[in-house]
Amino acid sequence: MTDQKSPSERETWPAVWKGWRRRCPKCGSGPMLSGYLKVxxxxxxxxxxxxxxxxDDGPAYLTILLVGHLMAPLLLIVFETFRPEPLILFTIFAVGCVGLSLYLLPRLKGVIVAFQWARGMHGFAPPA
Incomplete structure (x- = not known):
């Protein structure tokens, strides 16, 4: 089945979900990335x-934004509730921040590429 829809007819949320799964925004079955971040x-x-x-820098910016907004309040809650040793607190949150960042970065790159595809941005629009 060929998808010859114009960018205004492409559905954004299904494409974004396919991008989150790092799949092609059009068919949803082909891999979008050939490496960790290479499209x-x-x-x-x-x-x-x-x-x-x-x-560009969109995935990195969104990753920093999400990780910061998730981990900062959690850090405060854990510190105020349990009062762990500073080295233990640092170790747990350093590993957590790095792990969450590595998990989110390729998924957010897929989301941004899929969003651009769905909206017909930057050359994704089919020829008129």
């Missing part, structure tokens, strides 16, 4: 061009 030039399943994306 493929095209989908190996449906041949949709993905090289138009302009994710």
């Amino acid at each position: 493929r030039d095209h989908c190996p399943v449906c041949r949709e061009d993905l090289h138009h994306h302009r994710a």
Whole structure:
């Protein structure tokens, strides 16, 4: 089935969900990334061009924003409630922040590329 919808007809939320799963925003079955953060030039399943994306610093910014807003209040709650030793507190939250960042970064990159695809941004619009 070929998807020749215009960008205004592409549904945003299904594409964003496919991007979160790091799948092609068009077909949902082909892998979007060829490495940890490297976006493929095209989908190996449906041949949709993905090289138009302009994710730039967006995934890193969103990762920092989310990790900071999740871990900072949690750090305060844990510190006020349990009063652990500083080295233990640092170790737990350093590992938590790094782990959460590594988990979120490729998923948020997929979300941004899929959002751009759904909205027809940066060359993702089909020719008129």
